[in-house]
Amino acid sequence: MKTHDHIDNTMQNASHAQSQSQSHSGESTITDLGSKKSISKQRTFILIISTLVLGIVAGVSSGLLSLLLKVVENFFLGFVESSSMPGAFNVNRWRRFISLTIGGIIAAVIWWLLRNKARHVPSVKKSVKGAQMPFWQTIVHVVTQIFLVGTGGSVGREVAPREAGALFGGLWFQLMHRWGLPSEDRELLVAAAAGAGFAGVYISPLTGALFSVEILLKRVNAETVAVSLAMSSIASYVGGLIHGTDAYYAVPNSPFSWQILAFSIVASPLIGIAGGYFSRASSWAETKKTTGMHILWQLPLVALLTGVVALWGPEVMGNGRALAQTAMNYSAENSGVTVVIALAVLACAKALLTTFTLKAGASGGTLTPSIGIGAALGAILGIAWNYWIPGTPLWQCAMVGAVALLSASQRAPLMALMMVMEVSHLPIVALGPLGMATSLGVATSNLAKTTAHHNKPPQSF
Known part of the structure; x- marks a missing residue:
């Protein structure tokens, strides 16, 4: 009888221990789920704040770059481009020649110094993939691009605002990473900020968002589209406040047939x-x-x-x-x-x-x-x-x-x-x-x- 009682007690203790183990396991699972939900809410909140801040910053930087172009054009060529006067048509031909020559010399010296005496400035695509953009070198690099175009250099100026956006996106991520934003979100913020920089110059939110999603991220989902489009929309609005919202190309209103x-x-x-x-x-x-x-x-x-x-x-x-x-x-x-x-x-x-x-x-x-x-x-x-x-x-x-x-x-x-x-x-x-x-x-x-x-x-x- 004692043996049977001992066996019964052992089985009861084992059952009790298993029950306690399952109880602790259940509590642990609930705790983990609660922790994940908390992290998810925190991440969403940080992404919303980041979208607002970077949209404003990208819009301001793009607006300032547009104003810089006008300053350079006015100083070197004596005109400011617009849809009604898109080129230096009425500028003396020799002033055009001198402006281009001086602009090429100055830009050449600056880029030689940047590429041989300073830290390398990576491309936007490399920055999205994790490369750090040095602050002052990137600023000088961006300004030089606008300067060359303003003096008449034959090249597009759309890379400059994208690089500025990528720079600020990377810096902002470093700050938010300390507050719990995971490393995986760096790519999203930098790409969206680069697209927003473009949108702020040309007042083109859809183009900026598509640049981020179609070219840089190559990943289409609700999150990438929402962050990129919202950031580009904010940048377009802010950029428009600084340098206007007129159409870049002026065309008639005749219907398409x-x-x-x-x-x-x-x-x-x-x-x-x-x-x-x-x-x-x-x-x-x-x-x-x-x-x-x-x-x-x-x-x-x-x-x-x-x-x-x-x-x-x-x-x-x-x-x-x-x-x-x-x-x-x-x-x-x-x-x-x-x-x-x-x-x-x-x-x-x-x-x-x-x-x-x-x-x-x-x-x-x-x-x-x-x-x-x-x-x-x-x-x-x-x-x-x-x-x-x-x-x-x-x-x-x-x-x-x-x-x-x-x-x-x-x-x-x-x-x-x-x-x-x-x-x-x-x-x-x-x-x-x-x-x-x-x-x-x-x-x-x-x-x-x-x-x-x-x-x-x-x-x-």
Whole structure:
């Protein structure tokens, strides 16, 4: 009996111990769940605050960079660009030449010092992946880009506000990381801030968000879209308060018809091929960019060459706005062979000068140069089109060319489409023909790239 009693007691104790263990395990699980919920709430709160703060900071920095461009233009060229006066057309030709030459010399010296005597400034993509952007070096690098464009250098200025946004995004994350924001969120904040910097300059929230999601993050979910779009929207509003919200390209309000859709189907594949080659040229220039002592003579030489061309064609100066607006201002009724030749020469010159400027050591973008080159090609084809189908607005043909070449050269169709729509304040009905131009431009760009790859001579090993 004692043995049975002992066994019963042992089983009861074991059962009691198991029950206590399960009870403790359950309490531990509940505690863990509660802790995770608390962390999740804290992270969400920090992301909301970060979106607000970085949106404001990116908008302010972009607004200040836009004002800096106006100051440089006014000092060196005696004019300030706008949609009604997009280029230095009324500036004395020799002042244009001198401005470009001096700007090239100063920018060359600054970039040589930055790249050889200071900490390296990583690209936005590398910053998103974790590279730290040194503060003062990045600020000088960003300001130099705006300075070169303001003096007339043939390169885009959209990289500067993106780099400024990425810089502040990284600094803000370091602060928030101490308050519990996980390391995985650094990529999101830096990418969203870079896109917001772009949005603050061109007042284009959708473009800024798509740049973050489509190009930098390459990850589409509710969180990345919400943070990127909200941050770019705030930056656009703040930037607009500083430098205005006028359309970057001034275009008429004529309706889009079936004619422009038909033109888009015919012209976009041809312009897309040109965009593919421009993309290859600019990629080559970035890969072979001069960084050593040679920048001290190569960049001033290219700036001087740009100045020589600008003696007769000021449309090649700056980031491409002047060329694009010029192409959009023509009408089919008043355009003939002379206009076609002029636009063709200017488009080729702009493509070559932008490529040479990047190769010679300048930092900058190719977004707005792509729009300028594409608009010129679109207008050229539009003039020919109007001989067969009269009545197609030439500015719409230029828009088709701009979005086709931009999407082909940047490999980002949605961002390209939204950028042209937003910066020109186009109506929603423009999405049809411009969407078609985007699709066909990218498709033929891929075809041109594939053809070029197959035509390469075999390598010897």
